[in-house]
Amino acid sequence: xRGETNRGESFWRRLARRRSLMQLASTLALNSYxxxxxxxxxxxxxxxxxxxxAAAFACPIGAIQHLIGRxxxxxxxxxxxxxxxxxxxxASCGWxxxxxxxxxxxxxxxxxxLRLTNRFNWTRYVVLATLVIAVxxxxxxxWFCKLCPTGSLQAGIPxxxxxxxxxxxxxxxxxxxxxxxxxxxxxxSVTRRPFCRWVCPLGALWSPLNPxxxxxxxxxxxxxxxxxxxxxxCPVDIAVYQDPNAGACIRCLKCMGVCPVNCIxxxxxxxxxxxxxxxxPGIP
Amino acid sequence: xxxxxxxxxxxxASSRSRVTFLVNRALIxxxxxxxxxxxxxxxxxxxxxxxxxL
Numbered sequence: 001x002r003g004e005t006n007r008g009e010s011f012w013r014r015l016a017r018r019r020s021l022m023q024l025a026s027t028l029a030l031n032s033y034x035x036x037x038x039x040x041x042x043x044x045x046x047x048x049x050x051x052x053x054a055a056a057f058a059c060p061i062g063a064i065q066h067l068i069g070r071x072x073x074x075x076x077x078x079x080x081x082x083x084x085x086x087x088x089x090x091a092s093c094g095w096x097x098x099x100x101x102x103x104x105x106x107x108x109x110x111x112x113x114l115r116l117t118n119r120f121n122w123t124r125y126v127v128l129a130t131l132v133i134a135v136x137x138x139x140x141x142x143w144f145c146k147l148c149p150t151g152s153l154q155a156g157i158p159x160x161x162x163x164x165x166x167x168x169x170x171x172x173x174x175x176x177x178x179x180x181x182x183x184x185x186x187x188x189s190v191t192r193r194p195f196c197r198w199v200c201p202l203g204a205l206w207s208p209l210n211p212x213x214x215x216x217x218x219x220x221x222x223x224x225x226x227x228x229x230x231x232x233x234c235p236v237d238i239a240v241y242q243d244p245n246a247g248a249c250i251r252c253l254k255c256m257g258v259c260p261v262n263c264i265x266x267x268x269x270x271x272x273x274x275x276x277x278x279x280x281p282g283i284p
Numbered sequence: 285x286x287x288x289x290x291x292x293x294x295x296x297a298s299s300r301s302r303v304t305f306l307v308n309r310a311l312i313x314x315x316x317x318x319x320x321x322x323x324x325x326x327x328x329x330x331x332x333x334x335x336x337x338l
Contacts, residue, residue, distance in 0.1 A: 041332025051338040063331045070330065076322020077331065082315035086308055155338075212307045269308055 012266050016253035019094070023101035030098060031154075032056045043077045045084045046097035047202050049148065051155035053162070059150075061201050065132055065142035078205075085206040089213030093196055093203055094235070094250030099150045100196055104235060106188040114190045118237060118248055121197050128201035144201065146173065152181040192235045197248065207247030214269040215251065217244035223263035230255035230264065240264060 030044050031054040040050060044057035051062075060077050067074035084092055093100050107113075131144040145151055156177055160167050187194045196203050210216075219241050230240035233255065236248045240255040244264065256264045322328070 037336075038332075040335035041328045043331065050335045055335075058331050058335045063334070066334045067327060067330060072325065072327065072330070074322070074327070075318045075325065076327035079315045079318030079320075079322055082311060082318060086311035086315055209311065212304050212311065214308055214312075269305055 012253055013257050016257050019252060020101070020104075022095050023098070023104075026096040027098040027101060030055065030057055030096075043080045044096075045080075045092040047099050047148075047150050047200060048097070049145075049151040049154040051145075051151060051159070053155075053158060055154070059145075061132055061148075062142060062145050065136040065144060068133060068136045069140040069142065071137075081202070081205050082209070085209030086213060088215040089210040089245070089251055090203060090206045090247075090249060091213075091215060091251035093200075093206070094252035097196075099153070100193060100250070102153070103188040103193045103195060106185065107190075107192055107235075109189045111189045115237065116191050116194075116197075118197060121248060123198045124200055124204040124207075127199055128204040132201045147177060147180055149177075149181040149184045149195065152177045156181075192237060193250075196250065197236055210247050210249055211245045213245070214271055216267050216269060217249070217251070217255075218265055218267050219244045220263040220265070223261050225261055227260060229258045229260065233258050 026046065030046060030048045031052060033054040033056060036054075036056045039056050040058055042057050043060035043063050045060075047061060048055060048057065048059055049062070050057065050059045058077075060081055063077045064074045067077065127144070131147070135141075135143045156174065160170060160174070184195055217240065221241075224241045226241060228239070228241075231237065234240060235252055235254065236250055238246045238248050240246075240249070241263075253266075256262075256266075
């Protein structure tokens with residue numbers, strides 16, 4: 001029995017080691033250009049700017065603002081976000097989000113590092129409530145998009161570089177956006193995933209679903225030796241041994257890779273083949 | 285070819301786990317219902333049109 005569990009864990013560990021390949025593949029797939037005539041109506045499970053000339057899917061946050069601006073309840077987009085969140089929690093942030101991956105790459109730069117606690121990470125809910133919901137509802141303008149550093153990086157810079165007409169038309173708003181991007185570039189080189197932890201409204205939508213998602217982590221508290229290695233490698237700095245399904249967790253599985261006693265495992269809340277065969281719902 | 289093993293399903297431990305399971309399944313049903321509701325209001329086209337115009 002224990003052998004089976006260990007084989008399972010080694011699969012997840014191996015998968016976690018290839019996470020950057022998944023992030024690369026996701027970035028290419030979300031910006032594959034070819035299918036954008038039809039697939040751009042589908043919100044992608046990541047913060048990927050759909051003003052990017054190569055974007056193949058819609059940005060869920062941009063789509064929410066657009067529908068709210070049209071005085072519609074964004075049922076379709078919230079449904080897609082809710083379905084992804086209910087199935088895998090914030091795993092999309094860790095495995096598919098191009099901007100999340102970019103932040104991880106920036107953090108690898110040889111700069112002094114600053115460790116910040118998650119004490120003020122409620123700020124992403126403020127961003128969600130104001131810039132994504134309230135302000136677009138009143139002004140009918142997608143104000144989060146106007147300030148979003150992902151948009152600056154994926155759309156602002158390439159569009160201005162490629163189109164001389166737009167280059168001639170840029171104004172103060174563009175430079176404000178570039179300034180915000182510059183601040184985040186500096187911040188993400190010294191702190192792990194600052195945009196995900198304190199700003200991202202998509203993460204704010206998914207965070208409450210983490211504790212009830214199908215794909216989840218569990219910690220064997222009896223085996224855990226409280227060595228804190230999981231927290232040391234965690235890209236969002238959570239104490240995995242205390243709350244393995246915390247709202248901030250992006251399911252990157254780095255914690256599994258460093259745990260010296262293998263006390264962290266993945267549970268699928270009743271979706272496993274073995275569970276359905278045996279009639280056991282597989283609830284932890 | 286290697287299949288994706290998942291940690292061994294464990295027996296139902298507590299009523300809290302049962303609640304988590306039920307909330308999870310309710311959320312999935314709600315999310316699918318929301319998607320269908322949005323499609324009924326043609327929101328897919330609204331999102332697509334906006335995305336293409338950007």
